[in-house]
Amino acid sequence: MKITRLKMINWRRYYGEHDIKFAVDKKRNITIFYGENNGAKTSLMCAIKWTFFGTLTSDLSNPKNLVNDDAQKENINKCSSTIFFSHESNDYKITRTYYQETKKNEFLLWRVIDGLETSEQNGDSFIRNIFPKEICEYFFFQGEGKSHLQKHLTNKNNSIKKPVQDILGFQIAEKLRASLKRYISDIEKENDGYNLTDKKQKLIDKIKIITDALEDQRKKVKDKEAYLETIKKKKIDTEKKLDKIEDDFPDCKDIVTKIKIFKDDIEGKKKSIELAKNDAYHVIYKYGWVIFSQEFLGKTYDHIDDQIIKGELPGDHNVNFLNNLIDAGICICDRKINSEQADILEKKKATTITQVVQLAVQDIVAKRGLIKSKSSEAPKKVKDVQSKLHKLREELVILKDNYDVLKLDNEELQNIGYSDLLKVVENTEEEIQKEGGGLKVLKDDLEEIIEKEKVAKEEKASMQEMTPKVTENLLRISFAQEVIKYIDDYLAKANQEIKGYILSEINSYLSKYDKSNNSVEISDEYTVAFSEGGSGSGHSSIYALLITCVMISLSIKRKDVKDPILRSSAEFPFLLDSPFGELDEGKRRQLPQLLQPVAEQLIIFVSSTQLTEMEKELLKEHIGKQYLLQMHEIGDKTELFETPLKAGGKSFDRTLYNQVRKTTEIILID
Amino acid sequence: METMEAQLKKVWFEPERKSVEKATTELISAQKDNYFSDNKKSIQPEVQNTIEKFLEDYKKEKKR
Numbered sequence: 001m002k003i004t005r006l007k008m009i010n011w012r013r014y015y016g017e018h019d020i021k022f023a024v025d026k027k028r029n030i031t032i033f034y035g036e037n038n039g040a041k042t043s044l045m046c047a048i049k050w051t052f053f054g055t056l057t058s059d060l061s062n063p064k065n066l067v068n069d070d071a072q073k074e075n076i077n078k079c080s081s082t083i084f085f086s087h088e089s090n091d092y093k094i095t096r097t098y099y100q101e102t103k104k105n106e107f108l109l110w111r112v113i114d115g116l117e118t119s120e121q122n123g124d125s126f127i128r129n130i131f132p133k134e135i136c137e138y139f140f141f142q143g144e145g146k147s148h149l150q151k152h153l154t155n156k157n158n159s160i161k162k163p164v165q166d167i168l169g170f171q172i173a174e175k176l177r178a179s180l181k182r183y184i185s186d187i188e189k190e191n192d193g194y195n196l197t198d199k200k201q202k203l204i205d206k207i208k209i210i211t212d213a214l215e216d217q218r219k220k221v222k223d224k225e226a227y228l229e230t231i232k233k234k235k236i237d238t239e240k241k242l243d244k245i246e247d248d249f250p251d252c253k254d255i256v257t258k259i260k261i262f263k264d265d266i267e268g269k270k271k272s273i274e275l276a277k278n279d280a281y282h283v284i285y286k287y288g289w290v291i292f293s294q295e296f297l298g299k300t301y302d303h304i305d306d307q308i309i310k311g312e313l314p315g316d317h318n319v320n321f322l323n324n325l326i327d328a329g330i331c332i333c334d335r336k337i338n339s340e341q342a343d344i345l346e347k348k349k350a351t352t353i354t355q356v357v358q359l360a361v362q363d364i365v366a367k368r369g370l371i372k373s374k375s376s377e378a379p380k381k382v383k384d385v386q387s388k389l390h391k392l393r394e395e396l397v398i399l400k401d402n403y404d405v406l407k408l409d410n411e412e413l414q415n416i417g418y419s420d421l422l423k424v425v426e427n428t429e430e431e432i433q434k435e436g437g438g439l440k441v442l443k444d445d446l447e448e449i450i451e452k453e454k455v456a457k458e459e460k461a462s463m464q465e466m467t468p469k470v471t472e473n474l475l476r477i478s479f480a481q482e483v484i485k486y487i488d489d490y491l492a493k494a495n496q497e498i499k500g501y502i503l504s505e506i507n508s509y510l511s512k513y514d515k516s517n518n519s520v521e522i523s524d525e526y527t528v529a530f531s532e533g534g535s536g537s538g539h540s541s542i543y544a545l546l547i548t549c550v551m552i553s554l555s556i557k558r559k560d561v562k563d564p565i566l567r568s569s570a571e572f573p574f575l576l577d578s579p580f581g582e583l584d585e586g587k588r589r590q591l592p593q594l595l596q597p598v599a600e601q602l603i604i605f606v607s608s609t610q611l612t613e614m615e616k617e618l619l620k621e622h623i624g625k626q627y628l629l630q631m632h633e634i635g636d637k638t639e640l641f642e643t644p645l646k647a648g649g650k651s652f653d654r655t656l657y658n659q660v661r662k663t664t665e666i667i668l669i670d
Numbered sequence: 671m672e673t674m675e676a677q678l679k680k681v682w683f684e685p686e687r688k689s690v691e692k693a694t695t696e697l698i699s700a701q702k703d704n705y706f707s708d709n710k711k712s713i714q715p716e717v718q719n720t721i722e723k724f725l726e727d728y729k730k731e732k733k734r
Contacts, residue, residue: 129706176694176701179713183721186714475728476721482690483697490694564695567702 001131001571002029002601003048004091005084010071011047012079013040013631013664020666022573022603023624024086030602030622032611033666035629036645040664041605042142044629045577048603049140051081051096053133054105057142057577067100070663077101084112087130093117094127134166136572138551139599143541143578149548160547161495161526164502167555168494169567173487180480180487187473187480203460210453217446224439228432235428242421245413252418255409262403269396276392280385287382322346490565498554499526505550509594542587545579549598556599574599580610592618608646626669628652631662689727693720 006020023031035041046056056063067079077100084093091112098105109123120126138149149163165174246252322345329337337345413419499522506520520543521529530543558569574595580588588610595602602622604611616623628645630652644651650669700716 125706172698172701172705175705176697176713176717179701179717180697183714183717472725475725479690479693479721479724479728480717483694486690486694564691565698 001085001087001573003083003085003573003603005082006048006051007082007084008047008080010068010076010079011081012043012066012068013662014043014047014666015068015070015663018666020627021625022601024601025624026600028622028624029600030604030619031625031627032623033603033605033627033629034608034611034645034669035605035664036631037607038662039607039629039631040662041607041629042577043664044666045140045575045603045605047081048083048575051083051094052127052131053136054096054107055133057140064103066098068663072100094123131570131572132169132171132567134171135169135555135570138163138167138548138555139572139574141545141548141574141576141579143545143576143580149544149551158529159525159527160502160522160551163551164495164498164526165491167551167569168498168558169563169569170491170494172567173491173565177484177487180484184477184480184484187477191470191473200460200463203456203463207453207456207460210449210456214446214449214453217442217449221439221442221446224435224442228435228439231428231431231435235425235432238421238424238428242418242425245416245418245421249413249418251409252413255406255413256418256422259403259406259410262399262406266396266399266403269392269399273389273392273396276385276389280382280389283381283385487565494566495526496524499524502547502550502554505553506546509546509549512593541583542590545591546594549594552598571600573601573603575603575605577605578607578610579604580606589618595619628667628669630665630667632665689724693724696720 002024003022004024005022006018008014008018008020010016011018023029033041033044035044042057042060046060050056050066067077071079078097079100080095080097082093082095084091086092093110093112095108096105097108107123107127109120109126110117111120112118141149149160249255325337326342326345329342410419503520503522506522510519519530523529528543528547552574555569556571559571561568576595579595580591583591595604630645644653646652652667697713697717697720700720701713704710704713704716
């Protein structure tokens with residue numbers, strides 16, 4: 001590839017239109033631009049880089065200000081750069097235009113056939129394809145340590161691995177590898193989403209717990225059923241024994257029944273007596289005085305008057321009354337009069353009635369009318385309750401008598417264990433009921449556990465359905481990993497193969513042009529180590545240039561390589577900005593011999609002091625074009641420089657200004 | 671029973687099949703097209719399609 005022409009309009013320091021033609025002759029393939037320091041050499045090199053790739057070199061000052069200052073003052077807010085170049089026997093023209101207002105640029109490509117320009121679509125991708133930026137970066141060399149390759153050489157690893165991989169065209173394969181890794185990561189995430197191993201284990205543990213609980217519950221149910229059977233059997237056995245006793249004592253059932261009935265009847269009767277007693281007490285309480293008074297009055301009324309009642313009761317009456325009580329053996333309140341009480345009453349006969357009795361008699365006398373009115377019903381009521389009570393007592397006696405008879409029979413039955421057996425039957429029946437209830441609870445719990453186990457097993461089954469999907473994903477991952485491995489192996493092999501080539505090329509150059517017996521070592525990781533044999537300044541700079549030359553020649557050699565994995569490389573003019581700057585005189589003389597055979601076209605930007613006549617003499621027969629980048633300082637003129645600017649064997653006057661701004665003119669040197 | 675790894679090797683690395691090599695070449699080609707395209711898009715669908723295709727091959731081989 002050769003650049004034939006560059007046309008800049010208001011680009012940076014280049015006001016207006018500048019048209020430069022480059023040396024393209026096969027033998028005279030070098031174009032040199034001479035310029036002072038800060039004389040827009042870098043700007044010019046940048047114009048070429050920017051036109052092709054839309055990027056600038058990293059050391060360009062004020063990179064946002066692309067439009068020339070003077071042009072901006074004339075309200076021109078855009079700049080452009082056009083390059084004509086030939087590539088594989090075809091001619092092309094490209095233009096990149098920058099619009100200051102929008103900060104955007106526009107790129108256009110034309111194919112030129114017999115002077116006719118045909119616009120091409122997708123110019124950017126065409127250029128990207130034939131001049132990969134990541135490769136062509138290495139064709140731009142900046143002598144002051146700022147070139148693309150030197151950044152790799154000055155990093156802490158001093159490794160040129162990345163440049164080598166760039167030149168070999170690893171980018172496509174690396175992008176694919178990154179895509180595959182992303183794919184693997186996505187699939188792994190999907191599988192992680194299932195979290196199968198962990199979930200499955202948890203479920204297996206859960207099922208085991210449920211199964212253990214189920215087994216335990218089943219055992220409990222079984223034990224309970226067995227126990228229930230035992231007590232049922234016990235009940236049946238006991239009932240058989242009872243049957244046998246009943247066979248021997250046909251009345252036993254009757255006796256037991258009757259005993260129970262009698263017991264109940266006796267208890268009932270006792271309760272009835274208690275109730276009847278209460279009734280009697282109630283009636284006596286109500287009518288006691290009436291009865292007493294009736295009797296008392298019936299027998300003593302005629303003898304009592306208010307006058308004598310204060311004294312003693314008539315002795316006869318007193319005696320009769322107490323005798324009546326003693327004879328009856330029972331008080332009108334139905335309380336029995338025991339012998340002791342009878343003795344007391346006996347002693348009271350013919351004694352003075354107590355004050356209390358006297359008062360009572362007075363009260364009776366006072367209530368004479370009331371007593372009289374109730375006297376007819378009171379005895380009957382008292383008699384009724386007494387009669388009822390008496391009857392109940394008689395019935396109780398009869399019941400007890402009958403019970404005593406039955407009791408004897410019952411005792412006999414008890415002696416042969418009949419009652420115990422009955423109790424056993426009764427207890428076992430109760431236990432059967434109780435245990436039956438317990439069994440039901442256990443069975444209900446068992447059903448619940450069975451249901452839980454079913455749910456967990458169904459969940460596990462559905463998880464197993466997912467397994468084929470997971471397995472397929474593992475296959476996908478495995479396949480993607482194999483592709484990555486294939487790529488890695490391929491790249492590693494390419495890396496290894498090329499290392500030997502680079503090393504031999506570098507050392508071949510050194511043996512040809514460097515007389516200091518210097519050598520270079522490159523490790524497997526492409527770490528570069530220079531030998532200590534060199535001397536003078538610019539030691540690392542010449543090595544950087546040397547390695548750049550080797551990389552460029554490698555790229556050019558690989559430009560037509562057809563490779564299934566690596567992309568083909570590229571050829572581009574070799575552009576050098578101040579390559580002599582840091583070199584001592586000895587190394588400067590090596591440089592022309594080193595540079596000339598590298599590329600089909602060389603474009604060199606130097607200051608007049610860097611490339612002396614001596615070095616130029618070595619390049620002389622290859623120089624096709626020479627230009628002076630003459631810097632104009634605009635402002636109040638002050639004085640001429642004492643020494644003129646020498647370039648291309650000519651002298652140019654220089655003027656020092658009290659400048660406010662600079663502009664650069666490009667002058668072709670004949 | 672063959673391990674999954676053995677099965678994979680059989681399907682993907684048989685000399686006459688060269689599945690991995692073929693897949694890599696196809697994917698590199700797709701990646702190249704995308705790399706030089708003005709309308710760049712994700713290569714992921716292409717990766718997915720290629721792998722699915724070879725997964726189908728694997729399944730067929732396994733059935734056989």
